[in-house]
Amino acid sequence: MRWPNDVQIKEVGPRDGLQNEKKRLATADKVSWINMLSESGVREIEYSSFVHPKWVPQLSDAHEVGRKIKRNPNVRYSALVPNRKGLELALEAGIDGASVFMSASESHNKKNINKTIAETYSVLGEVIKGAKQANKHVTGYISTVFDCPFEGKIVPQQVIRVCDQLFEFGVDDISLGDTIGTAVPLQVDQLLEVVLSRYPKEKIIMHFHDTRGMAIANITRSLEYGITRFDSSIGGLGGCPYAPGAAGNVATNDVLYLLHGLGIKTGIDEKKLQEAAFFIQKKLGKALPSKSLAYAESQH
Amino acid sequence: MRWPNDVQIKEVGPRDGLQNEKKRLATADKVSWINMLSESGVREIEYSSFVHPKWVPQLSDAHEVGRKIKRNPNVRYSALVPNRKGLELALEAGIDGASVFMSASESHNKKNINKTIAETYSVLGEVIKGAKQANKHVTGYISTVFDCPFEGKIVPQQVIRVCDQLFEFGVDDISLGDTIGTAVPLQVDQLLEVVLSRYPKEKIIMHFHDTRGMAIANITRSLEYGITRFDSSIGGLGGCPYAPGAAGNVATNDVLYLLHGLGIKTGIDEKKLQEAAFFIQKKLGKALPSKSLAYAESQH
Numbered sequence: 163m164r165w166p167n168d169v170q171i172k173e174v175g176p177r178d179g180l181q182n183e184k185k186r187l188a189t190a191d192k193v194s195w196i197n198m199l200s201e202s203g204v205r206e207i208e209y210s211s212f213v214h215p216k217w218v219p220q221l222s223d224a225h226e227v228g229r230k231i232k233r234n235p236n237v238r239y240s241a242l243v244p245n246r247k248g249l250e251l252a253l254e255a256g257i258d259g260a261s262v263f264m265s266a267s268e269s270h271n272k273k274n275i276n277k278t279i280a281e282t283y284s285v286l287g288e289v290i291k292g293a294k295q296a297n298k299h300v301t302g303y304i305s306t307v308f309d310c311p312f313e314g315k316i317v318p319q320q321v322i323r324v325c326d327q328l329f330e331f332g333v334d335d336i337s338l339g340d341t342i343g344t345a346v347p348l349q350v351d352q353l354l355e356v357v358l359s360r361y362p363k364e365k366i367i368m369h370f371h372d373t374r375g376m377a378i379a380n381i382t383r384s385l386e387y388g389i390t391r392f393d394s395s396i397g398g399l400g401g402c403p404y405a406p407g408a409a410g411n412v413a414t415n416d417v418l419y420l421l422h423g424l425g426i427k428t429g430i431d432e433k434k435l436q437e438a439a440f441f442i443q444k445k446l447g448k449a450l451p452s453k454s455l456a457y458a459e460s461q462h
Numbered sequence: 463m464r465w466p467n468d469v470q471i472k473e474v475g476p477r478d479g480l481q482n483e484k485k486r487l488a489t490a491d492k493v494s495w496i497n498m499l500s501e502s503g504v505r506e507i508e509y510s511s512f513v514h515p516k517w518v519p520q521l522s523d524a525h526e527v528g529r530k531i532k533r534n535p536n537v538r539y540s541a542l543v544p545n546r547k548g549l550e551l552a553l554e555a556g557i558d559g560a561s562v563f564m565s566a567s568e569s570h571n572k573k574n575i576n577k578t579i580a581e582t583y584s585v586l587g588e589v590i591k592g593a594k595q596a597n598k599h600v601t602g603y604i605s606t607v608f609d610c611p612f613e614g615k616i617v618p619q620q621v622i623r624v625c626d627q628l629f630e631f632g633v634d635d636i637s638l639g640d641t642i643g644t645a646v647p648l649q650v651d652q653l654l655e656v657v658l659s660r661y662p663k664e665k666i667i668m669h670f671h672d673t674r675g676m677a678i679a680n681i682t683r684s685l686e687y688g689i690t691r692f693d694s695s696i697g698g699l700g701g702c703p704y705a706p707g708a709a710g711n712v713a714t715n716d717v718l719y720l721l722h723g724l725g726i727k728t729g730i731d732e733k734k735l736q737e738a739a740f741f742i743q744k745k746l747g748k749a750l751p752s753k754s755l756a757y758a759e760s761q762h
Contacts, residue, residue: 165648343757346723347682348465375672375716375753376723379679382647405760409753416675423646423676453675453709453751457643460705 166390168427170206171414172337172367173199175442176227177208177242178411179399181218183446189223191445193230198438199396200234203430204414208261208393210241212248228255238299244275245285249292259299262286262333266321267310270341274305283327290331302328303369305341308349311404318356325361335365337393340380342404343373347383354387369393370412372451373402377412378420385424392417397439397450413452415439466690468727471714472506472637472667473499475742476527477542478711479699481511481518483746489523491745493530498738499696500534503730504714508561508693510541512548528555538599544575545585549592559599562586562633566621567610570641574605583627590631602628603669605641608649611704618656625661635665637693640680642704643673647683654687669693670712672751673702677712678720685724692717697739697750713752715739 176196180187187195196209209231215222224241233239233256240259243249252260264282265271271279286302293300307321325336338353350368357366368384368391370377381392398413418432439455440462449456476496480487487495496509509531515522524541533539533556540559543549552560564582565571571579586602593600607621625636638653650668657666668684668691670677681692698713718732739755740762749756 346720348724372675372753373757374719375675375678375713376720378675379682379720382679382682402757402760405757407760408757413675419674420646420676420679424648451753453672457673457702457705457708460702460707 165385165424165426166388168390169385169421170391171204171417171428171430172206172208172391172393173204173396173414174208174393174411175199175396175399175414177211177221178393179395180220181211182401182403182410183220183399185446186220187445189226189230192223192227195438195442195445196227196231198434198441200232200237202434202438203428205236205429206238206240206259208240208242212241212252213244225251225255228257240299240301243289243293246288246292249289253296253298257298259301260289260293261301261303262289262328263303263305264324265305265310266316266324267306267313269312270306270310273312279324286328287331290328290333294332300333301367302333302336303339304328304336305339307338307353308340308345309342311342318353321353322356322360325357329361335367335391336361337367337369339369340371340377343371343377343402343409345370345380346376347379350380350383350387354384354389358387363388363390367391367393371402372398372409372412373405375409378416381412381417381420385426396435397443397455398452399442399450409451413450413455415452415455415458419454465685465724465726466688468690469685469721470506470691471504471717471728471730472508472691472693473504473696473714474508474693474711475499475696475699475714477508477511477521478693479695480520482701482703482710483520483699485746486520487745489526489530492523492527495738495742495745496527496531498734498741500532500537502734502738503728505536505729506538506540506559508540508542512541512552513544525551525555528557540599540601543589543593546588546592549589553596553598557598559601560589560593561601561603562589562628563603563605564624565605565610566616566624567606567613569612570606570610573612579624586628587631590628590633594632600633601667602633602636603639604628604636605639607638607653608640608645609642611642618653621653622656622660625657629661635667635691637667637669639669640671640677643671643676643702643709645670645680646676647679650680650683650687654684654689658687663688663690667691667693671702672698672709672712673705675709678716681712681717681720685726696735697743697755698752699742699750709751713750713755715752715755715758719754
């Protein structure tokens with residue numbers, strides 16, 4: 163077994179992590195926290211979302227945060243962009259990258275963004291085109307690529323259809339999301355065998371949630387397929403929207419423990435990341451679900 | 463990739479799980495709980511320890527528990543047995559199996575059981591012989607097979623030396639423990655390549671702790687080597703003795719989610735196991751660290 167030499171982590175804590183947190187953070191705290199993340203060695207941070215504030219009030223200060231953070235030239239600062247209006251605001255705020263999102267499952271897409279998949283394509287096609295014209299990096303997130311909370315199993319062909327369309331619109335890469343954290347390594351096999359027979363592995367990012375504690379095993383399995391790009395959230399910040407109290411995004415801290423233990427380089431300083439995790443735990447007033455963070459804290 | 467068809471789980475919650483819990487459980491509660499576990503379909507339960515009560519007061523009722531539990535003929539009830547005196551008590555209490563334990567690391571062995579490895583051999587040799595004469599199944603636990611909190615990396619040759627000696631004494635099988643939960647799948651590769659070139663895989667049990675969230679990935683990796691026997695603890699009961707608040711044994715619930723998701727049979731009913739986990743959570747007055755249990759609870 164040959165593991166990859168380098169892996170690139172995208173830190174999604176300030177967006178995917180924070181969006182499900184009820185306690186509102188002050189803009190100044192977000193800025194301090196993102197600045198800490200910027201200095202950890204991570205090369206991409208999804209720092210906020212330009213979804214309408216009505217839907218995600220926690221991230222309603224996306225514009226101000228984008229203006230106030232100290233930009234590290236080695237970091238790509240991206241944000242979630244749902245539509246043309248969001249793109250205008252995001253460009254004004256100075257994003258480096260735009261993320262667009264939709265589901266592989268028709269029902270999840272409808273519940274989540276209140277549009278059919280076909281309707282979503284026409285909106286996202288416009289956003290992707292606009293972002294590329296503005297010379298921005300564009301990532302397409304596809305959620306529920308393994309299982310949908312409403313439809314059950316999602317077959318790889320359904321994921322491929324959405325990938326084809328997003329790549330045709332011009333996305334640079336695609337992040338495949340185990341949104342409800344149900345996948346086991348067998349499902350990773352089944353999906354990646356199909357996906358990697360069609361697209362180069364450099365264009366595929368894996369995005370696991372740790373709802374049932376399977377994320378690190380799924381990442382290990384993805385590495386065995388040569389995948390070198392993963393999304394993760396500091397401390398495992400971000401619950402599961404379908405299950406209050408359950409875990410959401412896989413924790414960057416646990417991912418780093420795995421990768422560094424396998425001898426894989428990430429460029430990220432684990433200690434600096436821990437400090438940023440302790441900072442946000444304190445601001446949110448609660449322990450985050452990462453086990454390696456809890457261990458580190460017990461030794462602190 | 464071919465996964466094994468069947469895997470055998472040994473439930474160690476009532477012993478390895480409980481021994482680090484400060485809150486003393488009533489004997490009657492232990493008996494009810496072990497009876498619930500007995501009905502879950504699990505084929506082996508390590509139900510207590512015959513270590514001197516001074517060392518593990520929580521398990522000082524090992525004899526009474528052994529007498530009072532309702533024996534399911536499909537379950538092997540085993541207990542930890544440290545020495546000749548413990549063996550006498552354990553045989554009186556009606557154990558089906560005896561577990562003996564020592565470390566692959568000289569320093570950990572000294573700290574943990576206050577004997578050198580050589581001194582431990584002479585004690586365990588006697589216990590193993592006595593238990594085999596009484597026609598009991600005997601498992602040898604070897605702890606710190608990957609890393610020692612005092613010595614650092616443990617080389618596979620060191621583990622092999624202890625395995626050789628225990629097998630020579632007559633143990634039926636050996637459980638290899640990642641006692642401090644530091645291993646990543648690369649270390650599983652390094653150890654299992656050496657171990658399985660020497661002993662049949664049926665005689666090797668893997669025992670992972672989830673202190674840094676790596677256990678499910680390490681179990682997946684072990685399955686890839688054909689390992690079909692694992693120790694785990696219901697709900698992830700049992701903290702890390704070196705780190706208050708950090709996770710200990712991998713959770714049986716998470717292991718079952720993985721195995722059943724991979725299409726591997728265990729004979730265990732996940733729902734019955736969940737009920738036993740909810741029961742013990744209530745008795746201990748705290749949430750257990752299993753993520754799949756927390757998810758199940760949020761949906762309960």
